[in-house]
Amino acid sequence: MPLASLIGRWAMQPFSKALPPLGDTERAALEAGTVGFEGRLFAGRPDFDVLAAMGPNRLDEREQRFLDNEVRELCRMLDDHAIDEAHDLPPEVWRYLREKRFFGMIIPEEFGGLGFGHHAHATVVARIATVNVATAVTVMVPNSLGPAELLLRYGTNVQKAHYLPRLADGRELPCFGLTSPYAGSDAASIPDRGVLVEREIGGRTKRGFLVDFDKRYITLAPVATLVGLAFHAIDESRPEGERELGITCALIPVPQAGMEIGRRHHPMDSAFMNGPIRGRQVFVPMEWIIGGEPQVGQGWRMLMECLAAGRAISLPALGSAMQQTALYVANGYGRIREQFGMPVGRFHAVAGLVAQMSAELYASDAARRFTAAALDKGERPSVASAILKVQLTEAGRRAVNRGMDILGGKGIISGPSNLLGVAYRQAPIAITVEGANILTRALIVFGQGAVRCHPHVLDEMAAVQAGDEKALGKALMAHGRHVALNLWRSLFAAPVLGSPPDDLMHEARLIARMSAKYALTADLAMGLLGGKLKRMELLSARLGDVLAHLYLASACVWRYRVEVAPEMLPFARAAIRLQIDEAGSILRDLYANLPTAGRRVIGALVLRRTAHLAPLRDVQLLELAELLRKEPRIVARLAPDLSEPAAGGLLDLMHAMELGTKLGEGTAALNKVLRRTNSLEEAASSAPDPELALAYLKAADKVIQVDDFEGPPRDAQGRADLRPAAAVAAAAPPGQPAQPPSARPPERTIPPRVPAA
Known part of the structure; x- marks a missing residue:
């Protein structure tokens, strides 16, 4: 009997106990999406040529034009404080979003959308969010996990032709209801149910579901005209045990008999729309199921596949x-x-x-x-x-x-x-x-990564599920070679695969070495703890965190290569150093907490030659800070999405910074004179360009000042009247109503003299 079959026969029983059969929802989550560079990090073999092959981000001409025009114009319409106070976007902003098809960024041009790529989509959201998060959320939700993406991937041709043009131009505003009061993180256990029935509508018999549901935290629900809904589909005509058809996704037009859009939620009192949706005996015909009847029961797979990409945007x-x-x-x-x-x-x-x-x-x-x-x-x-x-x-x-x-x-x-x-x-x-x-940190990153990213675990699970002893033996033999290789690389030397930039060769070696140590540690943890590791969330979270820091460090190597910006080398090195140091620190914590005899010895062995992974020294941090103070172009490279708002403190700061850049080193001398004279005008007159100096001093003073508001009314002696507002108003003389505290700050004028700093 071949060695692989012998090993598989010996291992089948213990592995069957350690790897229980996966449920459909777990399998859908694990199998969703693809494996990228993170898989190479998990295997302990990062290849920097694979990073380089990804190439730079690219915007086509239409995307760049949209960012330069429509997005810039939108940002100049946004007043963060005013929107926050009003708890809503201004009508002209809602109108502009519809007219310029911000809600249709992911919808192809053939359906009336903008047809943007993922990088363009993310850049639009980021630029809006630098000036107003509520508007960014309003834009991102129709373009994120929801009806548009589900229709594009799974909808029928009829559904696409009807809804996508209407979603693209804002005639339909969508929301998607998944979360229930009793099923939040455990979304697969939503209690919402739809029973298969037949109804006579317009003289025709239609099959569909009578759905009861209760959803909350649904962004855009208060203003939605189209509700996406996830529910459990049930066919009571089937034998016991076969009635659960699975999670199903549907589209429900608003208004709809039996469906109620609830009152509004206020997430941290933000201005974006959010609220509950409830339904009682809502009839959902088969043509409202996304993808039609063939997609009944496929909703969880659909959602997991969409989330695999959407969560990255x-x-x-x-x-x-x-x-x-x-x-x-x-x-x-x-x-x-x-x-x-x-x-x-x-x-x-x-x-x-x-x-x-x-x-x-x-x-x-x-x-x-x-x-x-x-x-x-x-x-x-x-x-x-x-x-x-x-x-x-x-x-x-x-x-x-x-x-x-x-x-x-x-x-x-x-x-x-x-x-x-x-x-x-x-x-x-x-x-x-x-x-x-x-x-996500405790269960998903490593829980999913251990199966999807590991080069052999998925093969082992498949062999156990199929009862294939030979396949299991082959997978275990390959797994053993994998562990031995990473043990050697962890203890002695991990080769650098590919050709990283010469400037970052030392950092690439650190990434390769730490990746090998991580891969070995992951195998040790899974081997020593088996299925218990899934429940030991503090340990699995640490394993996920190390993978995350390695991924961020590797991305820095890619970024430095594709940007071709030598002035950013100190920041690239510092960023990688921080990520690698954090990964090493987490691994040390993990070994200290392994519930296994000899954990400290194992940890010391695996983590040897990592003492040099110290965090950035103070002198290095101060050098970075000095570069940021002296080189505005470096700040611009680090914050390329920063946009100009309509008004507010950020605009004031931008104006002051622009003037300060024109003055250069002259600001220090100006401030010195200002401290002595206590006068903006006198300080400005001492400068070579008094007009520019005064403009800067006024702009800087505006940045430093804070807002004030009307306080409670005062009586004739100047004492504050602390009675309730209604009582104050009732006591006011006829024709002279009491003035309530202002809800907006008064216009501020720059005083001729300012206090010493």
């Missing part, structure tokens, strides 16, 4: 936009605001934060752009999309938090001139939706 774009805006704000405010006689950005505590933000942005945006390039080449990397969703939304939150720390009091005063307050409040939204990060 919209929410990562929001996270990137938050990072870009926060970096621009932190760096710019650090140049303008002075304390103790010098710009706050020159203090090491602030400079270190700004530098850290820049290195993280370089890495996260590299991964986002690399994955978009892969998507535009036809890949659908499900594990990479989960990595992006977690890493970029978390990076966005960290960047905004750091920016708020640097802004200090300026950051916590609400009003039109606040620079990051709205983004700070809204950051948790992206963390929570489309697979909450705590779930």
Whole structure:
């Protein structure tokens, strides 16, 4: 008997116990999408020629023109504070979005859409989000996981011909209902049910489903004219045990008998539309099922396949936009605001934060752009999309938090001139939706990656499922060779495959070595813990995090090659160093927490020769911060999607930065005179160009000031009247109504003299 068959016979029983049969929903999730470069990292063999072959992001002429014109014009219509206060977009913005087909970016031109690629789609969302997140969410939802994408991939020709043109030009505004009050992260267990029935409509008998459903957190639901719905389809005429047909996706026009669009939710009080949808005995004929009757029961597979790509686009774009805006704000405010006689950005505590933000942005945006390039080449990397969703939304939150720390009091005063307050409040939204990060990190990245990205595990599972001893033996033998190779590479030397840029050869060696150590560690964890690893979420989350940091580090190598920007080399090196150091730190934590005897010995053996993986030194962080202060083009490269809004603090900062760049080093001398004279005019008169100097000082002062509002009314003695507003109004003299506190700040004028800094 061949050796493979002997090994397979010996291993079949224990493997059958360790690998229970997969359910349909688990199988659909695991099999969704494709495997990209993350698979090479999981195998311990990253090939840098494969990275290079992906090529740069490309925009065609139409996409570039849309970004330069329609997107720029839209951003100049957006006032972040006013939209936030109104809890809605202005009517002219809604109208512009429809007229310019922002809701049809992914719909092909043949159906009246824009037919954009993934990179263009993500760039549009990111540029809008740098000035107003609510508008970006409004644009991204119809172009993300929902009716348009489902129709494109699975709809009937009749459904496509009817709905896609109407979705493209905004006649139909869609939403998609998946989440239920009792099924959030466990979306496959939605309790919503549809029973197969026949109904006579217009003298004809129609087959369809009577559906009861209760959905919540549905973005655009309050304004939707077309509801996408996921429900469990049931055929009660079948024998017991065969009645569950599976999750099914349908389109329901609004209004519809039995369906109620509920009152509005306010996610962190954001202005985008969100709310619940409920239905009782809603008849859904077969022609409303996406794809028609053949697609009944195929909804979960459809959703997982779409999510494999969609999760890499919209929410990562929001996270990137938050990072870009926060970096621009932190760096710019650090140049303008002075304390103790010098710009706050020159203090090491602030400079270190700004530098850290820049290195993280370089890495996260590299991964986002690399994955978009892969998507535009036809890949659908499900594990990479989960990595992006977690890493970029978390990076966005960290960047905004750091920016708020640097802004200090300026950051916590609400009003039109606040620079990051709205983004700070809204950051948790992206963390929570489309697979909450705590779930995605703990269960999906490594749970799915261990099966899809590992070169042999899927073959082993298939052999066990089929009861094929020979196939199992062959897979196990290949798996053994794989482990031995990664053990050798971890202990001695991991070769660099391909030709990374010469400037990053040292960093490429670090990535190759850490990838081998990670691949060996993943195999050890799965071998030692077996099926228990799935339930040990703190360990599986760490394994997923290491893969994520390796993916981001590798994307930095790709980005440096395709951008051809030598001035960005310090940022590329810093970004890779941060990611590799984080990966090493997580692996050390993992070995310290393995519930296995000898874990410390194993960890010390595997992680030998990693002591040099220290984080960036202080001097390196300060060098990055100095480059950011002195080189506006570097900030522009790190934040290329930053757009100009209609009004508000960001526009004020942009104006001040533009004037400051024209003045150059003269700002330091100006501020010194200003501290002595306490007068904008006197300080400006000391400059070679007094007119430019005064314009800068006024613009800078506008950035530094914060908004104030009317307080409670005061009596004749000047004391605040703290009675309820209704009582104050009732007591006001006839013809002289009491003035309530203003909901908007008054116009501010620049005083002739300002306090000393």
